[in-house]
Amino acid sequence: MPDDKRPPLSSSATNGGSPAEPSAVHDPEGTPEPETPMQKPRGDDGFGLWYRFFFRFQYTLLHVIGPPRLTASMDPRTRLKQDYDRRKALNRQWKAAKAKS
Template sequence: MPDDKHPPLSSSSTGGGDPAEPSAIHDPEGTPAPETPMTKPKGDDGFGLGYRFFFRFQYALLHVIGPPRLTASMDPRTKLKQDYDRRRALNEQWKAAKAKG
């Protein structure tokens, strides 16, 4: 008596079953996978008005009462500027992806 819950062992994934069913292993047309849309940077990657204002305030404050220029790896102004540039680039990427899509 055949078991209806399990397919026969002799059928393979390419030989048996519905021929119209797509296969995850073989894509004859070579269609690219759909790109997931880039989401707006938030949290530690946000570039909102509040972040930009606070960055300028901190940068000016560090210039007036901060430590003297240190090495690039230890200077707080350099670290702030690097984070600002990273967030700005990420925001520009998001805007370009939004305009493109």
């Protein structure tokens, strides 16, 4: 038995309203939002002195007593270097944003 209190599927309630209605999300003038300052990378994204020292220590240790060269997805030195490069780029991006403001 159909419920007559529910709106039909083709009503404006299911498709977001009529196209003529203004939306709170729509910005016809393209006003830029105020830029919030980028937060300093911390935790899993930090690039501090201890991280950089420990990275070099681990990388050297893996070179001396680690496994032989493996595929890129399995090699711990490659993964360590990729993480180092990601953190370095994030830190440079933060410094550039900090210098801009």
